[in-house]
Amino acid sequence: MSTQGSESSDLGLLALDRQVCFALAVAAREVIALYKPLLEPLGITxxxxxxxxxxxxxxxxxxxELAxxxxxxxATLSPLLKRLEAHGLVTRERDPxxxxxxxxxxxxxxxAARAKAVEIPEQVMAALGMGLSEVEQLRDGLLGVIAAARR
Known part of the structure; x- marks a missing residue:
């Protein structure tokens, strides 16, 4: 039997804004959306x-190895590679x-597409209003989350 006080603390822990999964999902969606107009000239997603x-x-x-x-x-990578091959950016051949x-x-x-893409990271940092050290610190924190989740 639950009491009013424990329900209140349970709701606090279940508040959407307190969920790391929610923050990560929204952040990923928003950051990836910044890439869309930058990648359009390359014709890639x-x-x-x-x-x-x-x-x-x-x-x-x-x-x-790539996967x-x-x-x-x-199986997730294969369709990506097929589309990149259709765009003439990669080839897939039997490994000798x-x-x-x-x-x-x-x-x-x-x-050659690399030369066109070289400015993308700086454009993303500018859109985020973050410098290189801030982005690297964020990335390192996320790598820590990934490592912890895989343990």
Whole structure:
């Protein structure tokens, strides 16, 4: 049997504005929305941008490695890669080291897209009104949340 006092404290803990999941979901939606107009000239979506960021760091990369790098399931990554391939930004071919695996490689257009994307991080920081150190501090905090959630 619950009392008025315990119901009140329970409601406090269940208040929407006190939920970390709510704050993270809204923040993610709002920040990703900032990317949309910046990515339109490249003709890619935010999830495709994340794939391109990983490939600009290191390509070629096996699909499994890329999925791990992006914390995605390969089945989720496949449609993204197909669309990037249709846009002429990547190719998917059998890995010469292991013909059971697909390797993703940047095309010349995919490599050239990097030069167009180089200003995006600064534009996002400006839209947020945050400097590099603030963004890095936020990112580090979120990486801590990710690590804690995975434990």
């Amino acid at each position: 935010h999830p495709q941008y994340l794939v391109m960021l990983a490939l600009w760091e290191r390509a070629p990369m096996r699909v499994g 791990d790098r992006l914390s995605l399931e390969p 080291r292991d013909d059971r695996a697909l390797a993703v490689t940047l095309t010349p257009a995919g490599r």
